[in-house]
Amino acid sequence: MADEMNKNVTMPEPSSLEPMNDEFLQSTTTQSASMWSAVFRRLRRNKMAIAGLVIVILVVLMAVLAKPLSMGNDPYHMLNVNEAPVEIGRPELMPPMRSHPLGTDELARDAWSRLLYGARVSLFIGIVASFLCIVIGTIVGLISGYFGGWVDIVVMRFTDMMLCIPSLVLMVILSAILKGGVFQLILVIVTFGWMSSARLVRGQVLSLKEQEYVESARAIGASGWRIMFNHLLPNTMAPIIVSFSMSISGTIIHEASLSFLGLGIPQPIPSWGNMLTNSQNYMFSAPWLIWWPGLAIFVTVLGFNFLGDGLRDALDPRLKL
Amino acid sequence: MRNFITRRVLQLIPLFVGISFITFWLLTLQGDPFHQLLLNPHIKAEDVARLMHQWNWDKPFLVRYFYWVKEFVTSTFVPSHGNGWGFSILAPGQTARALILQKIPMTLTLGISALVFAFVIALPIGIYSAIRQYSIGDYIGTFFAFFGMSMPAFWFGLMLLLLFGLKLGWLPIGGMHTDLLTVNGSQVDFYAAPWIMQFADRAKHLILPVVVLSLMDVGSWMRYVRSSMLEVIRQDYIRTARAKGAPERTILFKHALRNAMTPIITLIGLSLPSLLAGAMITEQVYSLDGMGRLTIQAVLGNDIFVGMAIVMMDAILVMSGSLLADILYAVVDPRIRYS
Numbered sequence: 111m112a113d114e115m116n117k118n119v120t121m122p123e124p125s126s127l128e129p130m131n132d133e134f135l136q137s138t139t140t141q142s143a144s145m146w147s148a149v150f151r152r153l154r155r156n157k158m159a160i161a162g163l164v165i166v167i168l169v170v171l172m173a174v175l176a177k178p179l180s181m182g183n184d185p186y187h188m189l190n191v192n193e194a195p196v197e198i199g200r201p202e203l204m205p206p207m208r209s210h211p212l213g214t215d216e217l218a219r220d221a222w223s224r225l226l227y228g229a230r231v232s233l234f235i236g237i238v239a240s241f242l243c244i245v246i247g248t249i250v251g252l253i254s255g256y257f258g259g260w261v262d263i264v265v266m267r268f269t270d271m272m273l274c275i276p277s278l279v280l281m282v283i284l285s286a287i288l289k290g291g292v293f294q295l296i297l298v299i300v301t302f303g304w305m306s307s308a309r310l311v312r313g314q315v316l317s318l319k320e321q322e323y324v325e326s327a328r329a330i331g332a333s334g335w336r337i338m339f340n341h342l343l344p345n346t347m348a349p350i351i352v353s354f355s356m357s358i359s360g361t362i363i364h365e366a367s368l369s370f371l372g373l374g375i376p377q378p379i380p381s382w383g384n385m386l387t388n389s390q391n392y393m394f395s396a397p398w399l400i401w402w403p404g405l406a407i408f409v410t411v412l413g414f415n416f417l418g419d420g421l422r423d424a425l426d427p428r429l430k431l
Numbered sequence: 432m433r434n435f436i437t438r439r440v441l442q443l444i445p446l447f448v449g450i451s452f453i454t455f456w457l458l459t460l461q462g463d464p465f466h467q468l469l470l471n472p473h474i475k476a477e478d479v480a481r482l483m484h485q486w487n488w489d490k491p492f493l494v495r496y497f498y499w500v501k502e503f504v505t506s507t508f509v510p511s512h513g514n515g516w517g518f519s520i521l522a523p524g525q526t527a528r529a530l531i532l533q534k535i536p537m538t539l540t541l542g543i544s545a546l547v548f549a550f551v552i553a554l555p556i557g558i559y560s561a562i563r564q565y566s567i568g569d570y571i572g573t574f575f576a577f578f579g580m581s582m583p584a585f586w587f588g589l590m591l592l593l594l595f596g597l598k599l600g601w602l603p604i605g606g607m608h609t610d611l612l613t614v615n616g617s618q619v620d621f622y623a624a625p626w627i628m629q630f631a632d633r634a635k636h637l638i639l640p641v642v643v644l645s646l647m648d649v650g651s652w653m654r655y656v657r658s659s660m661l662e663v664i665r666q667d668y669i670r671t672a673r674a675k676g677a678p679e680r681t682i683l684f685k686h687a688l689r690n691a692m693t694p695i696i697t698l699i700g701l702s703l704p705s706l707l708a709g710a711m712i713t714e715q716v717y718s719l720d721g722m723g724r725l726t727i728q729a730v731l732g733n734d735i736f737v738g739m740a741i742v743m744m745d746a747i748l749v750m751s752g753s754l755l756a757d758i759l760y761a762v763v764d765p766r767i768r769y770s
Contacts, residue, residue, distance in 0.1 A: 267446075268449075271449040274746050275453070275454070276746060279730060280453075280454065282727065282731065283454075283458060283730050283738075286730070287460050359581065366583045366586070367584075367712055370712065370715070371711070386585075386586055390589060393589060393593065400586070400590075403586075404583060404586035404587075407583045408581055408582055412577060415577055415580055415581050
């Protein structure tokens with residue numbers, strides 16, 4: 111639908127005629143290793159991007175070091191009555207204390223260790239699902255853009271159709287059919303999440319395939335697949351990386367939303383989404399439980415958004431994503 | 432232009448068929464909706480059999496689907512001949528259309544208020560951010576934009592509820608209106624109160640849901656307005672306008688903003704349907720009885736006709752949203768012609 115618009119509305123962009131700055135020129139003429147160092151140099155100057163990177167690294171560390179950081183608490187272990195301090199008298203919904211920094215949840219499990227192990231699950235879903243979305247979208251976009259003709263028409267009509275589907279509703283249906291679990295959730299998110307990167311890559315390929323290097327590759331007899339994966343793919347990497355970073359944040363929010371509707375990761379596996387959902391019922395009696403998972407989601411998503419925004423500016427400021 | 436619109440409308444037909452087929456298939460994968468009726472002790476088995484026959488559910492899958500399409504199309508275009516998009520399994524005796532018509536005013540009020548609110552906030556701040564790039568105001572605006580884009584809506588909703596509803600007690604914690612209003616010192620039923628008080632009470636109940644629902648759009652729109660304005664104010668014709676001595680206000684609003692609006696219009700057109708998805712979450716948080724809740728109940732309760740009707744309405748909204756955006760595009764920007 112929208113691609114038809116692009117075809118008819120192409121106007122020369124004045125900014126594309128301007129001379130590029132030295133750094134950019136340098137980065138494109140020398141080897142790819144130095145392109146990445148130029149990108150990193152530009153990224154380093156962007157305070158927001160660095161803040162994002164720091165947040166992302168901290169969250170990843172939290173997930174990796176969940177075991178040592180959890181201070182001997184097991185996220186699945188339900189405390190006994192005699193493990194609770196006498197003055198509280200019950201092991202469930204204990205307020206924060208020294209041995210349980212975030213208190214315990216309604217099943218007397220340590221909230222701090224669940225938050226740490228939840229980081230593993232939420233990040234795993236975010237990263238794997240986004241990665242699969244990008245891989246599928248890239249392959250679809252490459253094929254559609256490169257081959258053109260009826261292949262393009264069929265593939266893009268299908269993509270448009272998937273984009274028109276109210277995805278949250280269909281996600282709810284699909285997760286109700288598949289009934290919980292980390293991999294099922296990833297499948298649900300990927301099924302309704304690959305389309306935007308397919309459109310993105312296709313758009314890039316459409317303009318790239320008219321360039322001389324593709325023509326010369328074809329002239330020396332390179333196969334279609336070789337041109338697609340060795341020549342076109344590396345040149346579409348910039349937008350792909352940016353949309354990967356942005357899509358991780360989207361996926362983490364999706365996981366939380368599906369959990370909120372009762373369809374996320376099932377208990378007892380800890381995830382930020384289902385921690386939020388469960389603690390919602392104790393919002394008034396144990397408000398400290400709902401604080402941290404939500405804050406963790408917010409900060410992580412903010413980090414990935416900052417990083418994605420900075421990466422876009424560093425890789426190609428003219429990119430619109 | 433007319434050719435373009437005709438072609439685009441015709442293209443919607445295969446999309447409609449594809450979406451409805453996939454949704455229909457997924458919904459039936461969940462289980463047999465008529466089988467659920469058997470669980471209800473008040474419904475006799477032969478009644479269920481009769482209903483199944485009446486709604487062609489005793490026929491093969493593809494035939495069933497075909498009858499559903501027929502029913503949907505007739506009910507949509509010739510309502511007097513249709514059966515109101517099918518009947519509701521969860522609320523026997525009600526048609527899908529009746530159920531939807533009951534719930535839609537709530538969601539429309541919520542959605543439109545959120546849309547207007549998001550636009551009114553995002554536009555001025557986005558413009559300010561662009562014309563004072565890298566100022567403190569720009570950084571604050573950018574921070575709020577990212578705040579909105581990164582916040583999980585329902586958690587934010589719950590937090591606002593804790594703060595304004597419970598701690599401060601300024602706003603109600605849910606529902607659409609208070610049951611009893613105080614008029615001249617005496618308690619009066621909501622519907623008996625003067626309309627101005629009804630309105631004020633409803634508005635009070637809508638504040639938090641609207642803020643939560645518009646949060647995400649506010650953030651991303653602000654960024655779009657900013658980047659779109661930034662691109663425009665660097666163009667030569669803006670410099671020309673400055674050079675010939677046009678007042679800054681005219682330059683900003685007449686020369687720059689009009690050109691910057693084109694991508695924003697597309698964005699608004701495309702984000703219309705996402706409000707319904709947002710409503711699914713917001714209505715759940717604030718226990719509002721609208722389309723969002725109906726959607727979840729229908730989809731999880733395997734209420735096939737209601738679910739189908741809602742999904743199709745939403746899909747049509749998406750399709751017409753993008754069509755509308757393309758048309759408005761041409762209206763706003765005379766350089767664009769559709770061949």
